[in-house]
Amino acid sequence: MLPADDDTPEDFPLLPGMQPHDRWMRVALDEARAAAEEDEVPVGAVIVAAGRVIASAHNQREQLADPTAHAEMIALTQAAAALGSWRLEQCTLYVTLEPCPMCAGAILQARVPVVIWGAADPKAGAVESLYRLFEDQRLNHRVQHTGHVMAEECGRILSDFFRQKRKIPRADTGF
Numbered sequence: 001m002l003p004a005d006d007d008t009p010e011d012f013p014l015l016p017g018m019q020p021h022d023r024w025m026r027v028a029l030d031e032a033r034a035a036a037e038e039d040e041v042p043v044g045a046v047i048v049a050a051g052r053v054i055a056s057a058h059n060q061r062e063q064l065a066d067p068t069a070h071a072e073m074i075a076l077t078q079a080a081a082a083l084g085s086w087r088l089e090q091c092t093l094y095v096t097l098e099p100c101p102m103c104a105g106a107i108l109q110a111r112v113p114v115v116i117w118g119a120a121d122p123k124a125g126a127v128e129s130l131y132r133l134f135e136d137q138r139l140n141h142r143v144q145h146t147g148h149v150m151a152e153e154c155g156r157i158l159s160d161f162f163r164q165k166r167k168i169p170r171a172d173t174g175f
């Protein structure tokens with residue numbers, strides 16, 4: 001969901017004690033919560049340009065029946081549409097979970113210069129955990145990244161979601 005046109009940095013104030021990245025990670029966390037409410041694995045992403053949110057999305061893999069419908073992929077498409085260009089060279093992407101290889105690849109393709117991510121993903125992370133795609137000297141683009149930002153909150157949404165899932169008997173879920 002894209003924020004309304006009148007969303008400005010003042011709508012997302014930098015409160016006392018808040019780290020600069022927390023402001024936008026909170027917006028990504030709101031997206032992750034929206035995913036959980038839709039019974040999607042709760043991951044949220046936000047893209048900021050010139051101090052404004054230009055894309056805001058959450059994982060929709062189940063609803064769209066689309067393996068590529070990760071939060072970052074949807075946000076990249078929204079941002080490119082908003083800017084009228086596939087080159088997102090002035091953008092910062094915030095995401096609650098360490099990007100997977102697909103999303104890290106798309107971020108590289110979009111030339112996003114900075115990514116701020118939340119919880120590490122030991123099973124699929126392509127920034128630090130399994131691969132370090134953003135630092136790979138063989139690629140023609142590098143991405144500055146900062147991880148573990150609000151990692152506890154970002155991880156808790158995921159662990160709560162999966163704990164809730166496990167309470168449902170297997171026979172009722174089909175997996």
Ligand SMILES: [Zn+2]
Nearest residue numbers: 070099100103
């Ligand atoms: Zn992904």
